[in-house]
């Protein structure tokens with residue numbers, strides 16, 4: 001064990017969850033296999049976690065199926081109370097969950113604290129939504145009878161979550177699924193299974209009946225989720241992750257016509273017009289770029305700045321990026337942790353090299369530090385062509401790529417020149433321009449004069465290759481309900 005861990009981390013390391021969660025129990029894999037979870041700051045093993053096999057997956061489907069009808073028939077007030085209690089336990093344990101996420105994900109503790117609160121809030125929100133699943137009754141216009149529309153749970157749902165928000169991407173799916181009366185099997189990212197296992201324990205402690213939620217960490221993601229989806233009792237897959245894996249899951253779900261929610265990759269533009277408050281834009285840009293150390297699908301991926309204010313904007317943003325303190329996320333004062341893995345760091349470094357090769361200017365960073373851990377420094381590149389290859393890829397790291405524009409049309413065209421459409425941001429003080437540009441940007445979410453847009457009460461999701469469906473808000477629960485039309489005389 002690393003002697004430099006703070007006391008709170010040392011305590012957690014002695015009690016890390018390591019079994020699969022099936023039928024309300026912590027169980028080993030059928031084969032007894034396990035895989036390692038690594039601390040990205042030291043590259044050392046934190047613990048080994050049970051490695052679910054296809055047989056474990058089938059056991060989880062069986063258990064989920066047998067719990068489904070009882071849970072669906074449980075009064076919504078009772079379902080709501082369990083989610084609300086889970087929220088309260090999570091809030092009590094905010095510090096513990098934040099440290100756990102920092103240990104397995106690497107990122108700085110302040111970012112983990114923010115996710116601990118954000119993640120808990122989805123349980124509160126969907127506890128509130130649970131009791132407001134309303135149908136409708138209308139009279140047929142032809143006078144032939146009554147149209148009754150009821151909403152029913154789907155049954156067994158599969159959730160597959162990414163490593164970059166190990167708690168919130170779970171609660172954003174588990175909250176609405178359980179509130180709506182579904183049962184769920186979660187396959188967390190193999191890099192960060194510990195947070196999801198700890199979350200399952202919180203739900204059990206809050207009174208969730210056995211079998212309603214299973215968690216299957218695995219080193220065989222495709223095999224395990226493929227087996228689950230090949231069972232026709234499974235009626236939905238909700239996925240957050242890369243577009244490439246989303247496409248595989250969409251093809252698999254097509255076989256049995258299972259419902260899908262896909263929260264996929266992004267390539268968010270961040271536009272700064274010449275009428276913007278530059279200082280506010282720099283604050284917003286920093287928040288939109290550096291939330292979660294840049295490892296967010298909503299992260300500002302390309303800055304498009306009017307040429308007359310580009311130098312001022314770039315100088316000020318560079319100063320803020322330079323003030324970040326790089327280090328192990330659990331060390332006091334650190335504001336930027338390591339990236340999740342060596343592969344992720346190589347991908348970030350590759351994008352920076354590609355930008356430099358096509359003529360970008362390096363204003364900050366760009367050099368991998370020596371020593372252990374998957375660290376990459378805060379980096380700023382300007383004079384990047386708005387259509388350069390480096391602007392086509394999702395960076396997923398602390399790298400700001402800055403291009404310039406002359407006209408609004410040029411800026412909007414460049415912003416929309418991507419196959420993705422998750423988030424977009426812009427800064428302007430002209431109200432007419434704000435309305436025009438917000439309408440013209442092809443994205444599921446648009447931030448106007450703000451750099452942080454995530455909110456449990458808002459529908460989160462993308463257009464184009466960024467996905468299908470919405471999570472959060474009242475839209476989030478409808479993705480877990482079927483409408484049934486009952487014709488009455």
Ligand code: NAD
Pocket residue numbers: 160161162163164165187188189190221222223225226240241242243245246248249262263264265266296297394422462466467
């Ligand atoms: P990823 O697609 O590699 O992995 C996501 C999850 O899918 C993990 O649990 C992984 O184990 C699993 N997986 C991998 N291969 C699979 C397969 N063949 N079948 C089934 N499951 C499989 O993505 P990542 O690298 O973990 O996460 C980063 C990506 O996630 C980025 O592209 C980012 O934009 C996206 N993301 C999107 C959102 C959103 O809400 N739109 C949120 C966070 C992250």
